[in-house]
Amino acid sequence: MATNIVEVRNLAVDFTTEDGIVHAVKNISFNIPKGKTVGLVGESGSGKSITSLALMRLIAAPGKITSGEILFEGQDLLKVSDAKMREIRGAKISMIFQEPMTSLNPVLTIADQITETLRLHQGMNQEQALKRALELLVLVGIPHPEERLYFHPHKFSGGQRQRIMIAMAIACNPDLLICDEPTTALDVTIQKQILDLLADIQKRTGMSLLFITHDLGVIADIADEVMVMNKGHIVERNVSREIFANPQHPYTKGLLACRPSMDRNPARLPVLSDFMGPNGEELKYTPRVEVGVSHQLTGTEKVLLEVKNLKTHFPHHGGIFGSVQSYTKAVDDVSFNVRKGHTLGLVGESGCGKTTLGRSILRLVEPTSGGIVYDGQDIAGASRQQMQDIRKKMQIVFQDPYASLNPRMTIGAILMEPMEIHDLGSSKKERQDIAADMIKKVGLTPAMLNRYPHEFSGGQRQRISIARALMVRPEFIVCDESVSALDVSIQAQILNLLLDLQDEFNLTYIFISHDLSVVKFISDEVAVMYGGKIVEMNTAQNIYDNPQHDYTKKLLSAIPKGQPKMI
Incomplete structure (x- = not known):
């Protein structure tokens, strides 16, 4: 009897863009053992989510799976018909997406959305499906489930919406559950509840989990094995305890080191460039021993x-x-x-x-x-x-930089706008010079001032938001x-x-x-x-x-x- 529920061999996914072909996933191979949890970690753009979508055969144009095999219970999913794949999706392989509010239909009640899956894959009638939907809401810990089953998604908190996504994903008792960043941006207590819930469901049903995240602290608590992904490659794989106790690849070492720790208080955090050069070469990192002096209060401060x-x-x-x-x-x-x-x-x-x-x-x-x-x-x-x-x-840096930056304005215009409102700078040229100087202070270049917000990564947009807050000093x-x-x-x-x-x-x-x-x-x-x-x-x-x-x-x-x- 096979011990792996999934075996991926030489999987490659490419995207065709105006600038040429982007190799998002580069000939990766891995297994997911039955009844186990495999963690997949890496930064945004590393290929984690593309890998999970490939397993579900949900890669949309201009993306394309160009080579490889995805063996699920011995059957190559890349060779089955679309109709057969629809039967497998939801029934045998299910997925929890990162952002529940974009995955849940805002015009349908929770009852409508859960029962749809049950009627489609399990052949239940409406009465049976509603009974099962209620059981699922109880299972995932939604309060007052009899009443809230008929609520629309906007009436639930972020943590509750994520629980509803889990209820939908496990409705048909899948053999494999793919969790794509299911706890990102959740409160630490809600995160713990979600992780405990997934572990409990796995224990009772024996399903396998592929858990995708960029948070190594989370992955340490839930995964049996961990794969580390960078630029489309799996650069390291090992059992969870070994990844944390003895990381081998410089990228893994950098990811582990740059997260703040509860038992250390350095003056500055290490970053990936301390461990790995631009061509992937390993750099010798010398730990900083200085303590964050800003944390020392005397009580006499103004x-x-x-x-x-x-x-x-x-x-x-x-x-x-x-x-x-x-x-x-x-x-x-x-x-x-x-x-x-x-x-x-x-x-x-x-x-x-x-x-x-x-x-x-x-x-x-x-x-x-x-x-x-x-x-x-x-x-x-x-x-x-x-x-x-x-x-x-007094200024503010908002949580979502994309929502707080005007998509119709260039970065230069966004940075100069506060100065114009507060009548700072004697001329447009002076304001442009101040904006160019400020963009350099946050680690970007003046050449970027002519670009629009959508042309930047999340981290870059956050730097721009900080620069904007600083423009009025x-x-x-x-x-x-x-x-x-x-x-x-x-x-x-x-x-x-x-x-x-x-x-x-x-x-x-x-x-x-x-x-x-x-x-x-x-x-x-x-x-x-x-x-x-x-x-x-x-x-x-x-x-x-x-x-x-x-x-x-x-x-x-x-x-x-x-x-x-x-x-």
Whole structure:
């Protein structure tokens, strides 16, 4: 009896573009054992997702599988008919896609979407399919499933939508489940729930998993074997414990080293270029021994921002006359200080009020009550004109750079726009020169100023967003989940950049994130937010060494235990 459910031999996938042929997957071979979990890790563009789509035979034009074999239970999927492949998809091989909101149909209820799969592949009638759909929602932990089965996707949180995607994927008890970044950008507690759920389902059904991610901490907790992919090649493969204890390829070593660790506090994070040259050659990396000095607080630092009993409540209207029926207390009586030239990390799960707090401080969302004192000036009651002047000093870097950059404007125009609004720079030529200088400071080149946002990678767009925030030379920046969805190597570069810019311009940050290891690395102090309130605040080290609040302990316990090896 075969021990592998999938055997891939010399698989190659090419894409035809205006600039020629792109070899996305380059003659790779691997096996997925029955009942086991194989992790596939690498950066964006490494070929991970293309490999998973090839297994499902979902490569769309201009892409094409040019060679190889994909043996599933001994049958080459590249040779079966389209009709046969549709039977296999969903029934025997299923997939959880990275972004559930783009995978779930927004106009159909959850019941419609789950039952469709069951009726198509299992031949169930509507009553049987609804009963099974309800069982699946209970299995994946959706609260009040009898009622919520008939909700549309927009009524669920991100973590709940991901659970619904899992319910749909396992509806027909597949033999192989492909998970494409199923926990990216999820809160650490929701991530742990998803990973525990997948492990539990696998234990009970015996299915095999191909788990794709760029987070090596996650892969250490779930995978039996790990494959590392770079530029279309599988550069290293081994059992999970060996990959972490004794990485062989310089790319693997770089990926492991550049993720912030809970037991180290370096002044700067290593990056991939410390381990591997431009042609793939291994470089000798000398570990940095200096400790992040910015984390040492004396208590005498100047307070730049003081938030006093801040509340931001959102009314819910109802009844015949549309009167206020209740309130969502997104920010509920919050007080804290931020010290000049330092970083306050703000952590908590989605919905805890982090983003609303950051936007309330900048008056992008109007607070209900409370005080906001910036550099001695109470700005909570400032007029619109006064706030425009104050915003030269206070800026924000949003979570999604693509959504916050105007797709119709060049990067040069995007960077110069804040200067035009605030009447900075004596001429267009001077503003262009300042933009060229700023784009260099964030690691890009002035030649890129004539390009549009869609021509850049996610990491580059995040650098552009940071450059835009700096164009008016602010003193204070709110970084709202600014590295949450980036590859660990790009994330390390952005975190180092933020620290370098802080040193150069004496910047003060509020750094909002759900990634506790990232917050520990960059923050001097950490505030933990839960249910609209700050439940604990202390120095970064004390929060992690000696948490006091039960919620803080819960967040820390949910961090993946697979920590990168200290290189």
